[in-house]
Amino acid sequence: xxxxxxxxxxxxxxxxxxxxxxxxxxxxxxxxxxxxxxxxxxxxxxxxxxxxxxxxxxxxxxxxxxxxxxxxxxxxxxxxxxxxxxxxxxxxxxxxxxxxxxxxxxxxxxxxxxxxxxxxxxxxxxxxxxxxxxxxxxxxxxxxxxxxxxxxxxxxxxxxxxxxxxxxxxxxxxxxxxxxxxxxxxxxxxxxxxxxxxxxxxxxxxxxxxxxxxxxxxxxxxxxxxxxxxxxxxxxxxxxxxxxxxxxxxxxxxxxxxxxxxxxxxxxxxxxxxxxxxxxxxxxxxxxxxxxxxxxxxxxxxxxxxxxxxxxxxxxxxxxxxxxxxxxxxxxxxxxxxxxxxxxxxxxxxxxxxxxxxxxxxxxxxxxxxxxxxxxxxxxxxxxxxxxxxxxxxxxxxxxxxxxxxxxxxxxxxxxxxxxxxxxxxxxxxxxxxxxxxxxxxxxxxxxxxxxxxxxxxxxxxxxxxxxxxxxxxxxxxxxxxxxxxxxxxxxxxxxxxxxxxxxxxxxxxxxxxxxxxxxxxxxxxxxxxxxxxxxxxxxxxxxxxxxxxxxxxxxxxxxxxxxxxxxxxxxxxxxxxxxxxxxxxxxxxxxxxxxxxxxxxxxxxxxxxxxxxxxxxxxxxxxxxxxxxxxxxxxxxxxxxxxxxxxxxxxxxxxxxxxxxxxxx
Amino acid sequence: xxxxxxxxxxxxxxxxxxxxxxxxxxxxxxxxxxxxxxxxxxxxxxxxxxxxxxxxxxxxxxxxxxxxxxxxxxxxxxxxxxxxxxxxxxxxxxxxxxx
Numbered sequence: 001x002x003x004x005x006x007x008x009x010x011x012x013x014x015x016x017x018x019x020x021x022x023x024x025x026x027x028x029x030x031x032x033x034x035x036x037x038x039x040x041x042x043x044x045x046x047x048x049x050x051x052x053x054x055x056x057x058x059x060x061x062x063x064x065x066x067x068x069x070x071x072x073x074x075x076x077x078x079x080x081x082x083x084x085x086x087x088x089x090x091x092x093x094x095x096x097x098x099x100x101x102x103x104x105x106x107x108x109x110x111x112x113x114x115x116x117x118x119x120x121x122x123x124x125x126x127x128x129x130x131x132x133x134x135x136x137x138x139x140x141x142x143x144x145x146x147x148x149x150x151x152x153x154x155x156x157x158x159x160x161x162x163x164x165x166x167x168x169x170x171x172x173x174x175x176x177x178x179x180x181x182x183x184x185x186x187x188x189x190x191x192x193x194x195x196x197x198x199x200x201x202x203x204x205x206x207x208x209x210x211x212x213x214x215x216x217x218x219x220x221x222x223x224x225x226x227x228x229x230x231x232x233x234x235x236x237x238x239x240x241x242x243x244x245x246x247x248x249x250x251x252x253x254x255x256x257x258x259x260x261x262x263x264x265x266x267x268x269x270x271x272x273x274x275x276x277x278x279x280x281x282x283x284x285x286x287x288x289x290x291x292x293x294x295x296x297x298x299x300x301x302x303x304x305x306x307x308x309x310x311x312x313x314x315x316x317x318x319x320x321x322x323x324x325x326x327x328x329x330x331x332x333x334x335x336x337x338x339x340x341x342x343x344x345x346x347x348x349x350x351x352x353x354x355x356x357x358x359x360x361x362x363x364x365x366x367x368x369x370x371x372x373x374x375x376x377x378x379x380x381x382x383x384x385x386x387x388x389x390x391x392x393x394x395x396x397x398x399x400x401x402x403x404x405x406x407x408x409x410x411x412x413x414x415x416x417x418x419x420x421x422x423x424x425x426x427x428x429x430x431x432x433x434x435x436x437x438x439x440x441x442x443x444x445x446x447x448x449x450x451x452x453x454x455x456x457x458x459x460x461x462x463x464x465x466x467x468x469x470x471x472x473x474x475x476x477x478x479x480x481x482x483x484x485x486x487x488x489x490x491x492x493x494x495x496x497x498x499x500x501x502x503x504x505x506x507x508x509x510x511x512x513x514x515x516x517x518x519x520x521x522x523x524x525x526x527x528x529x530x531x532x533x534x535x536x537x538x539x540x541x542x543x544x545x546x547x548x549x550x551x552x553x554x555x556x557x558x559x560x561x562x563x564x565x566x567x568x569x570x571x572x573x574x575x576x577x578x579x580x581x582x583x584x585x586x587x588x589x590x591x592x593x594x595x596x597x598x599x600x601x602x603x604x605x606x607x608x609x610x611x612x613x614x615x616x617x618x619x620x621x622x623x624x625x626x627x628x629x630x631x632x633x634x635x636x637x638x639x640x641x642x643x644x645x646x647x648x649x650x651x652x653x654x655x656x657x658x659x660x661x662x663x664x665x666x
Numbered sequence: 667x668x669x670x671x672x673x674x675x676x677x678x679x680x681x682x683x684x685x686x687x688x689x690x691x692x693x694x695x696x697x698x699x700x701x702x703x704x705x706x707x708x709x710x711x712x713x714x715x716x717x718x719x720x721x722x723x724x725x726x727x728x729x730x731x732x733x734x735x736x737x738x739x740x741x742x743x744x745x746x747x748x749x750x751x752x753x754x755x756x757x758x759x760x761x762x763x764x765x
Contacts, residue, residue: 644761647696651688 014072021076021092021145024060024102027053029138032131039127046127047117050134051110057141058106061099068099069506075147086207093147093211096506100340101144101274104347107487108266109137111480115355116258118477119362129169129256136162140267144274149198149208152275156194156239159268160187166263167255176254183248190238190245194275197231200224201282214281222284229287232279233294240272240324243298247568249321253313257358260313265320265354266347273327273343277336292332296422298325301565303429307436308562310369312357315437319393320350322430329423330408333415337507338408341495344503345400348487349392353434355481356386359473360441369437374446379472383442385485390438392488394431394528397521400492407495410520424527431531436539444540672713679706691756693748697741704734 031053039046067074077091094102113133120129139158146152168180202208204224205216217225236242241249252264263269276283276291283291302321309315323346327339359382360375361367376383392399395406405427412420472478495503497516537543546554563569679702686699708727715723745755752760 642764644764645758646760646763647688647690647757649763654684654688 016067016072016074017076018064018074019076020060021074021094024057024092024106024145025138025141027056027060027138028134028141032134032138035127035131035134039131042127044117044126046130047113047120050130051113051117053134054106054110054113054137057137058103058110061102061106064094064099068094068096069502071508077147088148088150089209090151091147091209092142092145094145096508097274097277097336097340098144100344100503100506101270102141104270104344105137105140105144105267108347108351108484109133109140109262111484112258112262112266112351112355115261115358115477115480116256118474119258119358120256125169129166132162132165132169133259133262136166136263136268140271143271147210149201149210149213153194153198156235156271156275157191159263159271160184160191160239163187163252163263163268166259167252169255169259173254175251179248179251179254183252186245186248187238190235190272193231193233193238194235197228197235200228200231204228210278213279217281225282226284226287229279229283230290232282233276233287233291236272236275237294237328238272239275240269240328241298241321242272242294242325242328243301246298246302246321247571250314250317250564253311253317257313257354257361260317261351261354261358264317265350269320269324270327270343270347273324273331273339276328276331277340280331280334280336283334288332288334290332292329295325295328295330295332296419298322299329299426300422300429301325303426303433304561305564306433307429308558312360312367312369312372312437312441313354315369315433316350316353316357319353319430319433322426323350323393326408326423326426329419330411333411333419335408335411337504337509338404338411340507341407341503342404344494345392345404345488345491348484348491349389349399349401352385352389352481352484352488353393355477355484356382356389359477359481362473362477363471369440372441373444374442376442381472381478382481385481386438386442388485389488390434392492393434394531395427395524396528397525398492398496400488400490402524403492403496406517406520406524409524410517413517413520424523427524428527428531428534431528432534432539435532435535439535439540669713669717672709676706676709676713679703679709691758693741693745693755693757696757697738697745700737700741701734704730704737 028050031050035042035046035049042049064074073093073095075091075093077089079087080090081088113130116129116133120126123129136159139155139162143152143155143159146155164180164184167183168177171177171180198208201213204220205213207213207216238245249264249269253260255264299322302318302325306315306318306322309318323342327342327346330339330342357367359379360372363379363382364372364375366372388399392401395402409420409423409427412423493499495501534545538545544551560566683699683702683704683706686702687696690696690699708730711723711727711730715721715727748760749755752762754760
């Protein structure tokens, strides 16, 4: 199929051109510019401005709902490079897939921005925080709407930059600075993969628009598609913190909690899932196997680690990893709509969990579970919201998490039964770790307050006012949490059979499973109940369930998980230290060999030039001076002929004339 | 007859002039000696004009007389300026060309 014909096909009757799409990322982008330039003058207002911008974007997104639900694709395009052939036209496009992401990003982003106004109240870089947040939202919206790989990659890097800036927002803390660096470098590995994948596609397909690529994918070599899709998945794995590249996400919790909620739970880390869902047409069965394997490993690995972590935010970070792994697993089955559904519900309840955790941290300046406990009596509303989110995440009927998790379990049951049982174990672990966190945090006896403030997840300024004691958070923080709780309860209904699954129809899925599968329902509920019971008995009451014979093994496994399977240590030992040793060796080489060579060459040339100087003085100068003095002496010899007496000259002339005349005559 | 007499006379005048130029110290004397050389030339022109009946040569003689007058004017001016700048009128005293 020729290029022009393909382009004609892109302009199907289901496409609506709408230049106003640009406004969606433009609102936060303009806000970023305003805040970065005049933020200090705006002061407290800057937070509200950022929230307002996202509200405007959200409004624009919602106006598109009718067209998107009717199956239209809304696009706007502009020429970026006209010198190339074919011309590069960039564009924004909104279809069902990106519309879901747009709603998630703008709505959750708006809630979290408003929450941050309370959370970051005493921060000296208040407006700077909202500037970064706005830039993040703008680039995330651009990423979601990009219809071209290069535009997507630009936004991809921008969200990575914002993530770096926001993780190390409190860069006075060495841990935060190191975490930002780690996140940036680790995701860079994935981004390089994505970049190579894009180059590979550009080289072979010659055009990087998603719509075009999906049309010509059958003309590409399967091996090439596998390579390109695996490289793209490497980028997605870096951004979504899948197993070999997951190490940055737990450390990223050093950033402010709203950032952890927005970027490292709800939106940016989900960008990897979105990318795979968007480019799923490029994935061959072989690369889908890889996606499935990596996703499943991450799901189980992070789930077990989350069971042992003792830092609130780290538990949540590992649970995010685990849930992202679950989404990747489902993508590996080829079910992009299910992954997107879980992404949307996960964004609601995980953001709520993070915000509730932030509320706890804000109130107590503690994030170690050992120092927390019994907080339900002090902050009942936070505890209630946390409980809702935890129930939703465990997959309790009929909250959001139930619908998305059940849909995934059903898909697994229909494709691979072993996968179903594995995911059921994962679901049990999910319920166990999240309820362990809830129970240890909000129920039971109050924790010791020793070492208070030692583990900083709080601003220096709020640490100064730390003596205020434990209290419920202000309204500006509770209100967004309540709205997110509505989402955590009700967002799943969009994909439930009760409402005939509008979500899946939106994503263009036609063969949806109608009705509730009772077997799946009971088994998943049983798994969740089992997990909650485990959390109650082992996590809170600390009863030992294992028989005596298995206890050493259990202890060893616990130690293994508590040390995060020593992944960081292994990287440190086998990647970072050899690398550093190599760099040190190279530095020594530089110092000894190259510097020695350079210095040797320098001193040798000094020596040489000294000899040359001697030669110059002895030979060349003497030659030149000798010549000059010879000529001078010859000149002074001739001088006495020049007497200045004219008559002598005339005499010479006369004699010469006479001689010449006599010669000529002869 | 006349050529046998006047050619040696012209030669003698010329040689006297050259001798005077080379030996006279006084600038005026040198100028006079130059007049002698010019007159020797005029005598030759007149003589050979008569000998070969060639009138044009006599015109040259008249030219040379005019030239001699001019030369005397210029020469005297040079002598005057020499006397002012070099404070001398002797040829061997003015050695401005000495190397």
